Amino acid sequence: MGGHEIQQLIRLFGRLPGLGPRSARRIVLYLLRDPQARLQPLLRALDQTGQAVTTCSTCGNLDTSDPCHICTDETRDQRLVCVVETVGDLWALERAGVHGGVYQVLGGTLSPLAGVGPEDLNIASLLARLDAGQVREIILALGATVEGATTMHWLMDRLAEYEVTLSRVAQGVPAGGALDVLDDGTLAAALGARRPA
Numbered sequence: 001m002g003g004h005e006i007q008q009l010i011r012l013f014g015r016l017p018g019l020g021p022r023s024a025r026r027i028v029l030y031l032l033r034d035p036q037a038r039l040q041p042l043l044r045a046l047d048q049t050g051q052a053v054t055t056c057s058t059c060g061n062l063d064t065s066d067p068c069h070i071c072t073d074e075t076r077d078q079r080l081v082c083v084v085e086t087v088g089d090l091w092a093l094e095r096a097g098v099h100g101g102v103y104q105v106l107g108g109t110l111s112p113l114a115g116v117g118p119e120d121l122n123i124a125s126l127l128a129r130l131d132a133g134q135v136r137e138i139i140l141a142l143g144a145t146v147e148g149a150t151t152m153h154w155l156m157d158r159l160a161e162y163e164v165t166l167s168r169v170a171q172g173v174p175a176g177g178a179l180d181v182l183d184d185g186t187l188a189a190a191l192g193a194r195r196p197a
Helices: 004-014 021-033 035-052 087-096 124-131 146-158 184-192
Strands: 077-084 101-105 137-140 165-168
Touching: 004 021, 021 035, 077 087, 077 124, 087 101, 101 137, 137 146
Parallel strands: 077 101, 077 137, 137 165
Antiparallel strands: none
């Protein structure tokens, strides 16, 4: 089933999120069937991307420029900041096209058990924007987990001294969702955030 190099490639692909050993083998086999047309372009793209990507010093996004293209986009509302846990969350909101402001990527959530404290979160640039009076509203778009709720409450306390509107994303029943398949936390959030019909 191939030499050491091929097995190493399969192991590396198998470590990627959403891929297991079987998927990794299929990918490697596909790439090796025509290395010049499939593998070499991938290697070049990985190398170029690895050298070009940087972390935005303003928001924490990954981009090829610092500040990133979102932070420098003059069509965006720079005074509306959406706080997210990860770059993946930022990308999901961008893909949906639902936020016309800018972002702050925390890089995680508070988790005493995992040893993640406030000093481990990326909030210095957000505080700098607040100190400069550049922000009118902060949307807390953190996951509906214990860690997400803890982080949200900590941020609300930390940001209370600023004259800024704090809001959070609604949580509850998704469009097209059936009540009998939702977990208890989602149902509780949906009932707690109910609104007039």
